[in-house]
Amino acid sequence: MGIVFDIQKFSVNDGPGVRTAVFMKGCQMKCLWCHNPESLSGKKQLAFNAQKCIGCRSCEQVCPNGVHSFTEQGLHLVDFGVCQACGLCVDACMQDALKIYGREMSVDEVFAEVIKDKVYFDKSGGGITLSGGEALKQFDFCLALAKKCKQHGIHVCIETNGASKADHYRDIAPYVDLFLFDYKATGDTLHKQLTGMTRKLVDANLKLLNEIGAQVILRCPIIPGYNLSDQHFAAIAHLGESMANIQKVEVLPYHNFGKGKATEIGREYSVEAELPEDELVNQWLEKIRSYGEVEVTLS
Secondary structure, three states, rough: EEEEEEEEEOOOOOOOOEEEEEEOOOOOOOOOOOOOOOOOOOOOEEOOHHHHOOOOHHHHHHOOOOOOOEOOOOOEEEHHHHHOOHHHHHOOOOOEEEEEEEEEEEEHHHHHHHHHHHHHHHOOOEEEEOOOEEEEEEEEHHHHHHHHHHHHEEEEEEEEEOOOOOHHHHHHHOOEEEEEOOOOOOOHHHHHHHHHOOHHHHHHHHHHHOOOOOOOOEEEEEOOOOOHHHHHHHHHHHHHOOOOOOOEEEEOOOOOOOHHHHHHHOOOOOOOOOOOOOOHHHHHHHHHOOOOOEEEEOO
C-alpha cells in the first residue's frame, strides 16, 4: 500500500510523451519554494479553502477532535495540529471548502488507472512518472509499481530530489527508463539553507546513477534571489557536460503555485520572489549554454 495525493492524466511536463503522473506523499527535503507543499508530510492531511467557506458550521458539528471553530465574527479557524484526517468534515461540507490530501492505494489500484492510458503512451512515447514529494520515500510501493509497469511495456520515469538511500536507486534502476533528477542549489551551505539538507547524499546518488548507466534529465528550478547565480549556472553546465548519462538539462523557472496550497494546509510560505519574464528566462538558458556543451531546455 502507498499514500498517493494525486494522479494526473495526460501530463506533458513530467518526462517524454503523454504521461500519467502519480504523486506520492512524503519528502526528506523542505524546499522553501516547494510547489507541492501538500506532499511534504507522509501522512494524510486536511486542507481548507477559506474562500469557499460560507460559515455553515457543519464541519464543527461533526468533528470529534475540535479542529474547527468559529469566532463571534464568523471567522472559521482550523487547528491543523489536532486533525486526524478522518474526513468527516470533508463529507459534511457542501461547498467543497475542505479536502484530504492523500489516500491509501494498492499497487494494483494505481496500475489500474495507469494502464487505461497505455494507448496514449504507445503513440507518444510516454508512460508513468512517479513523483511527489519524493516518490522513493515510499520505496517498496514504487519498486513494485515500476516492476509491474515494465512487465506491461510501460515507460517509467521517476522524479527525485536525489536524497534517498543509495540502495534504493541501485535496486529500482533496472525498472526505470529515465530519472528526472533535481539540482536545486550549488554548494552545501546554500543547499542546506534552501532545502534543509546538504548536497553530500544528492551528489553521491547522481554519481551512482552515472556509474550504473541510468539515464538522467537534470532538472533545475531557478528561484530569483535564492539560487540564481553565475556559479550555479556554471555548475549545472559542468554536470551536464561531464556526466555521460545526463541527456539534457531542464530549467524550471520559479512559479508561486505552492503559495495558495501552503496556506490551505496551515503551512508558512516564506519565499518572496518575482515571477521571471520570458526574456529573462531565455537569458538564463543562454548563460548555462555559455559555460559548456550541454543541451538546455525549458520544462
